[in-house]
Amino acid sequence: MMRDHIESIPAMNSDPDIAIIGAGAAGIGAARRLAGGGFSVSILEALPRLGGRAWTYETPVAAVDLGCGWLHSADRNPWTRIAEEKGFVVDRGPTAWGEQFRDLGFPKAEREAAGRAFARWSERISTTPPVSDRASDALDPDSPWIAYLQALSGYISGDELEHISAMDYAAYNMASTGCNWRVPTGYGTVISSSLPAGIKLHLATAIEALTFEGRRIALRTSSGTLRPRAAICTVSTNVLAGDSTIWPSVLDPWRDAAARLPLGSNEKLFLEIVGDSPFAPESYVIGDAHDPATGAYYIRPFGSQVIECFLGGAGARAIAADGSDAGFARAIDQLAELFGSSVRRCLHPLVASDWSGTPSIGGAYSHALPGQVDARSALARPFDDRLFFAGEATHTTDFSTAHGAYESGVRAAEQAIAALAPNLR
Incomplete structure (x- = not known):
């Protein structure tokens, strides 16, 4: 969901003070901090939508979060406050997660x-x-x-x-505070609707190359080149470490840090429940506790006729290798093993995520490899007081979360303000 004041700008028509690369939770967090501060700000987003790894997808049955779905550490999560300020209901009730x-x-x-x-x-x-x-x-x-x-x-x-x-x-x-709340209308909806007014948004605008031209940064895209005075880079670690964008060699230390913080594999499958079934609202099962690739199933959230299957590690990699159809079949097999074969007739594939197959993302969320915990701080360092880095991977404690991404965006925005404010035109 996007507010009326947000529009996609297809062509590069001015050089802003600050460009934000990526319109996920980190990019939106940075934009919110910069709004009203006297800087001109543009966001460039490779996807045709806002939110990044936060995506509430509207199905005929219910709105489902293909990405982040839980307000983790919700009692101190800034998205909790933002959601309520924007009029979203935050459900603080107990959940069935972890039960059987x-x-x-x-x-x-x-x-x-x-x-x-x-x-x-x-x-x-x-x-x-x-x-x-x-x-x-x-x-x-x-x-x-x-x-x-x-x-x-x-x-x-x-x-x-x-x-x-x-x-x-x-x-x-x-x-982590262990406090996990939900937004019935979707976490992704909260995030994607939170871009402030006054920010120029370029959707479906991937960065092809980043170079330095004097004191300006040149961001080359298929729609033209933007030359901001400073930029906040919120791309995923797999994108920064990869070769889909041309990065200057001076950023090799940041790319090395990103490579030490690879994205893991996590995907979601959603099944529609059709007709009578034994599935109770707000219930949960793990498919097979002795299978490291098992799905975890949250059944009928908020009473909807949907089952969310969450897959991580080996289970998510199997989806990438074999396709979503095979993933749906395996999920139905696991549910039939637990609830009886009769449930097969009432379970229909609805929608599946594909984070590993999304070129501008390339996976789920970051984890530090053994011995590489220092990479998070290394990745968060600014370059030359004009290129700043944000995203969940740059947070030393709240990585892998939308609130960690948001806080990193605010931090990067404050670094940019401190660097540019003395020379504000």
Whole structure:
């Protein structure tokens, strides 16, 4: 959803003081901080819509969040305040996440044992982290719940524990308040409707190359070249480290930092429930706690006739490799195993995300590789007081979240203000 004052500008028609590359949560956060500050500001977004990895998609059944869907650490999340100021309802009620409807396939005793295994691993990560900084090295090798912990790692970080920095995970875990709320109309809707007035928006405008021309930055696009005095770069780490954009060699240290913070794999599938079914509103099941590629299923959120299947790590990579049709089939198989084969007739594929296949993004959210936790601070450093970096990957504790992205955008905007304000025309 976009407000009336927002319009896509197809051609480059002026050189702003500040250009923001990317109109996701970080770019919008930067724009909100810059609005009304006396600077001319333009946003360039490769996608034909606002929001980046925040996308509320309208289906005939319900609005669904293909990207971020939960206000994590909601009691201190700035999007909570923004949502309520804009008149959105924030649901603070309890959710079914982490439960198992009627103990199907995952009895209470097993859930408690699996929970204890996760708690022990989390405690080791925080108090006696492995010297290797490899999160998998904190596992009990004899635990029967390693597959379960790998599934959780897929949901949380988008990759297996072998590829996760223990220090990075611990930093996020310590900062999280564990308070998770929802917006019935969609988290993506909140974010995409929050761009302030006075910001020139160029949608479907990918950056082909970034160069430096004197004291200006040249941003070449298919619609022309924009030459701002400063720029805030919010592109994903996979884009910054990749070759879809031409970057000058002086940015190699930032690109190296981005490569040490790769995006994990996370995708969502949504199934429509048609006709009578055993699916209760606001219920949850994990498909198979002994399968690291299992789906996690949130059933009938807000009473809708929809099931959200969340896949991380190996499960999400399977979608990328085999396609969404195979993913839907596997999800239906898992639900039929738990609820009975009769549910097959009432489950219809609705929509699937494809974050790994979106060229301007290339994955889900970032995680630091073992031994690379310092890459977040390295990526957040400004270049020459005219190129500033934001995005969830630059936040040292709230990475992988929309609120971490927002806060990083505000931080980068304040850096740009401090650099340009003395010379404000």
